Amino acid sequence: MEAISNSVGGNVPKTNGVNGHSNGTSGHSANTNGHSVQNGNSKRPIRIAGCSGGVYDRKRAIHDMAKNEDVDVITGDWMSEANMTLRGSDKREKLGSGTLVGKAYEPYFLEELDPAIPWLAKRGVKIAVNAGASDVQGLAEAVRGLVEKHGVDLKVAYVDGDDVTDAVLKLYKQGEKFLNLPANKNIQDWGYEPLCAQCYLGGTGIAACFEGGADIVVCGRVADASVTVGAAMWWHGWQREANVQELAGALMIGHIIECSTYATGGYYSGFKDLGDQDTDMGYPIAAIDEKGHAVITMEKGKHGLVTPATIASQLLYEIQGDLYYNSDVTASISDIRLESVGKNAVKVSGVKGSPPPPTTKVGITAKGGWQAEFHFFLTGLDIEEKAKMIERQTKETMGEHLSKFSCLNFTIAGKVPEDPQSQDEATVDLRIFAQSRDPDILSASSIIDSDRGSFARFCIENLLQGYPGSTMAPDMRQAIGRPFFEYWVSLLPQTFVKETAHLHDGRVIDIPSPSVTQEYAREQPDQPATINPADLSRFGPTTRVPLGYITLGRSGDKSSNANLGLFVRHDDEWDWLRTVLSTDTLRKLLGKDDAGRQIDRCEMPNIKAVHFLLKDHLDRGFNATSGYDSLGKNLCEYIRAKHVEIPNKFLERGRV
Template sequence: MDTVSATVEKMLPKTNGVNGVNGANGHSATNGTAKRPIRIAGCSGGSSAPSSPYTYSDQFVGVYDRKRAIHDMAKNEDVDVITGDWMSEANMTLRGSDKREKLGSGTLVGKAYEPYFLEELDPAIPWLAKRGVKIAVNAGASDVQGLAEAVRGLVTKHGVNLKVAYVDGDDVTDAVLDLYKKGEKFLNLPANQSIQEWGYEPLCAQCYLGGTGIAACFEGGADIVVCGRVADASVTVGAAMWWHGWKRETHVQELAGALMIGHIIECSTYATGGYYSGFKDLGDQDTDMGYPIAAVDEKGHAVITMEKGKHGLVTPATIASQLLYEIQGDLYYNSDVTASLSDIKLEQVGKNAVKVSGVKGSPPPPTTKVGITAKGGWQAEFHFFLTGLDIEEKAKMIERQTKATMGEHLSKFSCLNFTVAGAVPEDPQSQDEATVDLRIFAQSRDPDILSASSIIDSDRGSFARFCIENLLQGYPGSTMAPDMRQAIGRPFFEYWVSLLPQSFVKETAHLHDGTVIDIPCPSVTQEYNREQPDLPVTPNAVDLSQYGPTTRAPLGYITLGRSGDKSSNANLGLFVRHDDEWDWLRTVLSTETLRKLLGKDDAGRQIDRCEMPNIRAVHFLLKDHLDRGFNATSGYDSLGKNLCEYIRAKHVDIPNKFLERGRV
């Protein structure tokens, strides 16, 4: 037995049965004794579909995890349930649009579920059947019934007896469109604007479901449960609800703990060293990260470990990093429960083993998040390479010439940005080092101005021609990117995130035998303020002079962190390794300080701040910081992931005593 398994084994109650599983079908004993923890693996962290439904092909689906994940976990690890998060705002818009196109024309442009899931599942099926391992994923996107049928086909192919069920009800298009026509404002979460100010016509809508339907499917005997847009962490919540017999109304604390465990493992190797600010701790052991496994006990606490014999780390720092990813503040909302992170505790209990506890629970809100999709128009981009001296002046020349060439066509662009990426160092040591990229990004509701045919027809206005025609009268060294495919327009979506009363959601669990179970909305809910609590400065400030001499250095020399997106909101969490550094960090890192660190990127919009003392973290929610979110953004940091690394690179006065401990 490896060190990780031995550590966890000491902490868990002894059980009987194959692979340590109690009772038939892997379910816990019901004799009144404490049930052993359920071991849940996180094996997928998302799937990003292409931006255009008109260029859709299964081969071009972007997937963020390795094909081996489900197979290896089912074959080699003692787990009870394998989970996966396959949903993102990108495929919510594309798959939802595909579904509406199907309803309108009778033909489906592309599959409305995530087909890559089937490729991962296929080789794992014999091992799932042999070892009694169950699966819950949200890869159904906008066609969960279709995915369930496809999974049943794979089960038949392998000649095994696995029961497939699915959860439906996340498509709330009809309800949202009806409310929209009646004047419902659907205030968006980033900026509190009404949907009537949006300027786009809603096409489809999908809401976020909890884990109760998943629990019902498992309770009904399912081995594989596929879902549409259940929240990322809901697959873990549903599995734990089923195993421990929890109910929404009576197990609030336990569900809150499971919710945050689900959040930690929902992005797979993000919890085991992927996207980790302290990545240098991995050395060169970073080519095959192990997937996380959470042993969730009857209290909603968990010990998180990882696959045996793989690269990666499970430490309070790697877990804190993922904990701080894509949260909104102290409160974390779900359709089943609300979790408070203020007292969360992370404790190293063995090599690559961290215990998570201290999450506080309260009832869920009466609403759930809903994403509303509209067709945004067409977008394209063009790239020039600038080298050497006078980069700013060269960039201004490109912008001047391009806009002059556009003339009256300039008004046809809803977005036109000229952005320089990079900077030339003094006395560069190579030509590559001395070269930066200038990106011209354009969006328009007029497809002709971005079309391929208009490039050839000189009598028509064309974005690409506007950029190319100045090449021979351009800046010194004028060089364009040779690949013109990006300069041809492709459709994009606008995405509006709001709240919908859970009473409008008609969730159903479809069992393997055809039984359909209605999943009612929660009977006990709690109203919450629309905005998270805000703490612009710490109430526990310390005298910074006590730390002695300082040196101006990058903040990231002593801090770790993570950032992410939720529509056009960005979140940023920064934390330190030592208690005295924590007192320093929360004193220094006020909202005003963050605005200074943002520099030119501070748009003056709302920023909410909170503290998480147990993990020595300061967290910020930057409202409407990203340009409309992933689907339509004109920026480079489309998912908010690089915000943290930008702020960590900013210079502040750091006590020398901290720097002497060694940089992150």
Template structure:
């Protein structure tokens, strides 16, 4: 499908790159982000933002269904993310003045309601901006239809069928691509709001519109997809979540948002807001590239990106070129998030101080279980946990105190009916891709093919892995991903030889769940990537651990001691 009225003609080869800024990585990102970008960076063409997560998909979707069931349709408006309106309000005059477009997925479960609210803000400011919206991500009815036909909806972390879940689904949202967004921009929209388009799809949609790409341009689409992945979490790409954060010095309090200049080939140079704190180098970009991926294939409704040979090149101060992504057709299926009401959860904390912490904790556990009596059988999950240790000869009461926590718990693309609603009222049906490719359920996994003799690296000293290795970790449902990478080329063979799956299990220690771990390598960025399947205890909405999003897994592994070649340590610790 070619996008109608594409701005730049055949493949856009004769036009400049499109400048896309990523200004939100979550519901409560910086309130002035869109305003600052629109005012201070007039060269930006499109400001994007990701407001959606598994958390608010569940909250907004179930809220909408509750109101529909109670016939309170007029109250559905709270099923979008109202905080976006606060962010957009003060930016509107600058968007109009500098001719900057906006695309976000803050529509959650009421995208039409958000579109109407945006129109009211525009009228308030007295400017001429047009609004379009994309819907079709609510696939609740299609889900129930497929369930009746025996569809198993295997979950991504473990492949378990929905029939074995033990809960009754109430709503479902699928992850849309960027084609509907491109249609809205081509139909003269200045602001496009969406429901559950995938995080990176707002960037893909803007690039499709600008360059006039077709669905067959899988190479270009794949490049834009990975650039969108890098900038969709706001300042994470500019040092906001970076193992080498000490490189920032004290310039870490007003982090700049990333800006990607995507050319007609789908390659991009990523920079950042001027006169802001932060840093764009190959390490900050590699950190975000490795975040939340599930292996060498990155799936989307528009395209599949194969990223084993991705390249990052420093091309200037705070400027990194991203290339080397291989484009493949999208899968015939798309990811769907299914929500059910699973009961309640609660936690209670004791602060234990001084000597005999373990004995004190055991006493509290015995007392708690005794007071619960037979009621303990009603819990689906009950966990007693100690966080922290008391040092020898503590110098303050705070140093001698630890936290004891008690925690308790009482679809195919052909079924997706995506539509783009243009500012003039035209509704454009977005057909599903005709060019698709089947992929195995499990991604490729392997240990190092060509092992190197570790003794060849010379004498070693036992030290934390993080002295020489950077990395990033995150979540997708209950999976955790972990990417580790080196600063120097000659250190990579040591890392990939050392870090096989069994070595990672050793480093995990008590946190090894004994479940499957996938592994792959990305030699051009000197990285080893692991996918820890079902590591996060049912995912964010049900997880019982502190690190329910998997973001601190990397820092835990970097703190573990291994035998590191002295010549690496002599280069200075990270």
């Protein structure tokens, strides 16, 4: 059928004869239509499951959720800054060489979807996922193939427009600065040539697909939480400009469930509460009502926990401050509330909404060069001196080739304890990490070619004149150069985004940029220290112990930014935490890791949390970083291990 373009003005497009569960019989007796009215003028909450937080999440999730749980929509996210760069660059290279693009999507989604398809059809469960990467149309076609294989009637739609390469490259050539979000630098000072660009879409296109009768909606790159926003928008009939408050609530619920079991006990600093019930954690389910409030539960009969602490932990993950921006809406979370309403059930409310910004985040990819690493094992005494010897010898061997490395780091991981009780205890790792734009200096062939310099040879050649006990890692594969990408995060006006929803019957619906937006300051509000600090002497005697004895928290990344949220369990500990945890205190706790860069601080009193945003803390982000903590996930555990003076009366309650 010939595609017909429709402009929808910013509201969810309306089509005739749309049924919320268009295939088979719904497994939910209370619902036969996604827009049915029950209990007077109230619609029942939509039940949305979060079944994937990354490419390699467990494969059982979609199948088990569709078969065993009463849910309306299953969501999942297979996208990250890593595969955005990889798939996007692959697409541009193939287009440049005139070859077929093909399969620039995440195939792992198909492996999870395949066994679930019969149950999706039988129980009338819909799906919205973020897995198309740089070939969302190809993914939609692959999904249709699976549906046909199973012989069921499921309608597949897709949302595109996130590939903004042409628009970004045109603006770049015209001199657009594309200020970097973490460091506020111009892209002209980057030193790399942009290759491709992908922006983050909202949920309006997903809602349009469901409104048009779709059962499965695949997206290239919507924001992580947008799949939940789109599903709730469709179900409740919300409009982008008219239902800002409700959309903001759904946005934060989407944020909580988008990393799957991060909300139910995974990556939880209180993980010891799980005991040994940690091998098959349940995936989260959010029941979002017409006000945008929700009760979060999880799969029945599975391991894990849903408590205010597990939900607060995930709420604090990867946020950038009080304001949480999306293409559809902006949410303020400083007054968010989490309330236990039953076993493994937490109500989320208190989110405030405002219009979206006129811009959306855009990630720009460039080829960075090649990188490799080499490892030595150092044992016993004089570790620092042994490491310095390795560095001197290696650099001397490199000679004139030293200048070819754009990055060359020597890093010790670990520390030998006093009087170690085993040789393993007495052994640490020395990592030599290298990056270069010269492929030869890191190429596989040059490892054994004595006539050419190579990173691996530079490291190996000093083995017999090395430190006492010289031992290298036996696996040489890491020393062979592999390509890496640089990633530049900036903002793009939403008016440059040409988003479209492609329905199962050939219709194409244009999704315009928001008609109502609000300008926000580039930097979020910062409160370096608390207002009205408490007199710390009132808390009584203290003991110097790890901060994590009474605090929980979570940290994460966004490009090269790291975020850190810490919270306490008891109300009377809140005044102590907010008073102690100033920005200056955090810098002291960071120790050698404080590079003096910008740190923003805010408070969330209802969940007893202090949040920090560490700007440009992660050395360029996951794709290019030279550090161990490439995703910022261990920052929280490092800070929780640092010693501070904690009131004894808090410690008497037992440590986390």
